[in-house]
Amino acid sequence: MNIPELIDEITRMRVELLGLSFTPQHSDARVLDQVIYKWKHSRRIIADILKGKYLDLHESGWTPTEDEIQRDVKGLLGGNFRTFCKP
DSSP, X not given: OOOHHHXXXXXXXXXXHHTTOSOOOOOOOSSHHHHHHHXXXXXXXXXXXXXXXXXXXXXXXXXXXXXXXXXXXXXXXXIHHHHHHOO
């Protein structure tokens, strides 16, 4: 599952359905080296998706603050998982 178009489509669907309350992960990697390689591609795609969402918000009259953007990115890049794992 290292086809950028599929990663993009699936991540966009997840954002639409779940908001930002998930950890995006697209890997069928069998070894750690593959996870690192695939994660580089996924991060670029996630950034493009967020950029589009923030532009949509701006066009609707609401401009997210830098703190809100940092919160969202932190959540997507591991914070949501850490929160989920807390007792």
